[in-house]
Amino acid sequence: MTGNIWKVWLVPGGLLLAVSAALVNSSLLGRVAPSLGFYYFAVFAAGVALAWRFNSSRVLFSLVVLLLAHRAVEFFSLGKIHTGPGRTAAILAALLIPLNYIALAFMRERGLTIAGIAPRFGMLFLQSVAVAVLCRPENSRVVSSPASANTLPVWTLVSFLAAAVVLLVRFIQTRKPIETGFLWSLAAVFLWLDFAPVGKAADADVAAAALILAASLIETSYVLAYHDELTGIRGRRAFNEALLSLDERYAIAIVDIDHFKTFNDTYGHDTGDQVLRMVASRLGEVGGGGQAFRCGGEEFAILFRNASARDALEHLDALRQTIQTSLFRFRGSERRNEARSGEPERRKPGRKKAGAVLMQPAGDLSVTVSIGVAEPSTRYRQPEQVIHAADQALYRAKHNGRNRVELASNTTLQVTRKKRANAARS
Numbered sequence: 001m002t003g004n005i006w007k008v009w010l011v012p013g014g015l016l017l018a019v020s021a022a023l024v025n026s027s028l029l030g031r032v033a034p035s036l037g038f039y040y041f042a043v044f045a046a047g048v049a050l051a052w053r054f055n056s057s058r059v060l061f062s063l064v065v066l067l068l069a070h071r072a073v074e075f076f077s078l079g080k081i082h083t084g085p086g087r088t089a090a091i092l093a094a095l096l097i098p099l100n101y102i103a104l105a106f107m108r109e110r111g112l113t114i115a116g117i118a119p120r121f122g123m124l125f126l127q128s129v130a131v132a133v134l135c136r137p138e139n140s141r142v143v144s145s146p147a148s149a150n151t152l153p154v155w156t157l158v159s160f161l162a163a164a165v166v167l168l169v170r171f172i173q174t175r176k177p178i179e180t181g182f183l184w185s186l187a188a189v190f191l192w193l194d195f196a197p198v199g200k201a202a203d204a205d206v207a208a209a210a211l212i213l214a215a216s217l218i219e220t221s222y223v224l225a226y227h228d229e230l231t232g233i234r235g236r237r238a239f240n241e242a243l244l245s246l247d248e249r250y251a252i253a254i255v256d257i258d259h260f261k262t263f264n265d266t267y268g269h270d271t272g273d274q275v276l277r278m279v280a281s282r283l284g285e286v287g288g289g290g291q292a293f294r295c296g297g298e299e300f301a302i303l304f305r306n307a308s309a310r311d312a313l314e315h316l317d318a319l320r321q322t323i324q325t326s327l328f329r330f331r332g333s334e335r336r337n338e339a340r341s342g343e344p345e346r347r348k349p350g351r352k353k354a355g356a357v358l359m360q361p362a363g364d365l366s367v368t369v370s371i372g373v374a375e376p377s378t379r380y381r382q383p384e385q386v387i388h389a390a391d392q393a394l395y396r397a398k399h400n401g402r403n404r405v406e407l408a409s410n411t412t413l414q415v416t417r418k419k420r421a422n423a424a425r426s
Contacts, residue, residue, distance in 0.1 A: 008175055012215040013184030020208035021191065024201045033200050040207045047214035054217050055111045058104045059178065061120050062185070062213050065100045068128060069093040070192075070206045076135045077198050085135040090197045092131050094156040097189050098163030100127075105170050105182050152194050160190050175232065177223060181216025185209040228294040230273060231280035239293035239301055243383040246305070251312040252383070253290070253302040253373040254390040255283065258402040260298035263365075275328060275367055282323050288315035301387075309375040309407055316371050316405045324403060327364040370397035374408035 023029055032039075044067055051060035073093055077086025103123075110116030133139060163186055171179040192205035228235040234242075257263075257279055264272035276298065283292035283300055288311065290302040304312040372393030374380060380389045389408035397406040 008177065009171070009180055012219055013180050013212045016212050016215060017184050017188055017208060020188065020204060020211075024191075024196070024204050029200060029204065036200055036203045036207075040203045043207045043211045043214065047210050047217075050214050050217045052112065054221065056109065056178070056217060057112050057116050057120065058107060058109055059181075059213050059217055060112070061117075061124070062101065062104055062182070063210055064124060065097060065104075066185075066189070066206060066210055066213075068124065069097055070202070072128075072131055072135070073193075073197050073202075085137060086198070088135045088139075089131065090193055091152060091156055092134060093189075094152050094193045095159050096127055096131075098159045098186060101182050101186055102163050102166050105167055105179060160186065177216045177219035181213050181219075185212045188212060228280075231277050231294050233280045233284055233300075234291065234293045236293070236295050239295060239303070242291065242293075242303055246303075246383060248376065249306050249308065250386075251304040251307050251309040251373055251375045252386050252390050253304070253312060253316055253371050254295075254387065254394045255279075255300040255302060255369050255371050256394055256398070257298040258368045258370055258398075263367075267365075275365075278326065278328055279323060279367065279369065282319060282326060285322075286315055286319045288312055290315060309373045312373055313405060313407065316373060320369055320371060320403065320405055324366060324368050326367070328367050368403035370394055370402045371405040372397055372408065373405065380408070 023032070044063060047063045048060060051057075051063065070093075073086065073089045076084075076089040107120075164183065167179065167183040167186065171183060186209075188205050188209035192202055192209070196202045196205065226234060226238040226241075257275065260272070260275070263275065276294075280292065280294060280300070283302060286292060286302055288304055288307060290304050290312065293301045293303070295301050302312075302316070304315075372390045372395070374386045374389035374393060376386055380386045393406040393408040397404045400406070
């Protein structure tokens with residue numbers, strides 16, 4: 001899981017920023033200078049198009065903030081960034097962009113609706129008016145300090161530092177690509193305003209900040225397609241594609257949470273979701289190079305490349321013990337089984353009346369899993385057959401008392417997934 005966190009953290013924002021910084025600080029910048037104008041506007045156009053296509057008002061307004069700030073610095077500087085209105089515009093940009101990023105990072109995504117975009121356009125309009133007023137020659141002295149070697153005064157660094165800390169905490173909470181996009185884009189903005197507020201280098205830095213935001217949308221699309229939204233680990237689509245690239249030597253384990261349906265009905269779906277997240281986090285830490293996937297419901301799969309089933313057995317049993325000893329702490333719950341509005345009450349004889357309150361005291365729960373593991377053999381040649389063999393081994397683990405790991409064998413009884421599901425409910 002640690003490796004995945006670093007990957008989410010660095011890709012794509014960190015890599016794009018590194019490439020852009022290397023370009024700006026090399027002789028290549030002069031060679032590509034004639035194309036920078038096209039690149040700059042192409043990035044913003046593509047970013048706006050992606051934000052519209054993905055219905056992301058947060059990224060759209062971040063791009064608008066960047067564009068307005070850069071145009072303001074260019075307009076008021078007139079080649080003299082260290083004094084007068086140009087310096088004032090740069091200082092205001094250094095103050096307002098981090099604050100806008102913080103606000104947009106925490107704003108609820110409401111899509112590109114009138115109710116969602118009107119307040120944000122109003123916010124940008126007021127900021128634009130304030131910048132225009134403060135950048136007038138007679139007012140610029142209020143904001144800007146005497147010229148110095150650095151374009152930005154030290155106190156503006158507090159704005160960047162505070163925003164970086166807040167955005168980092170936000171990323172730790174969500175671990176979503178857009179949050180990392182805000183953070184790396186902020187770093188690109190800092191490089192722009194502190195080192196090269198105007199000129200070709202400024203165009204490259206601002207374009208990099210916009211490109212990072214646009215790329216975060218593409219990365220979000222990838223995550224939604226290949227990762228399970230609830231648990232954060234890889235999903236069924238990623239598992240199916242991983243099966244296409246297997247060599248001759250591998251092992252597949254099917255993992256199922258014991259008594260999950262009964263547990264879910266007793267303690268509620270919210271607590272059940274927390275259990276799924278806990279189990280998924282443990283599966284993500286399995287040894288032996290195993291890759292964890294959520295296949296649906298309470299069922300997971302672990303793929304071991306270049307390993308036999310017996311090689312994986314040790315790591316799977318250690319995983320089973322880790323989950324068993326990881327006591328799950330839950331709060332007391334009060335759950336109502338209410339009929340949905342507009343639907344007639346459906347109640348079978350012997351069931352509690354809809355609206356009855358089920359109380360559960362707070363406490364610790366021990367969650368266990370059953371695991372079946374298989375490898376290719378003369379009988380099971382294709383990945384689908386190996387999965388079926390692992391599924392049969394899982395049924396044996398359920399039948400033999402649960403909370404155990406079973407190896408597939410050639411003498412395994414042929415059972416269907418429906419029978420195993422019935423056994424899980426018993």
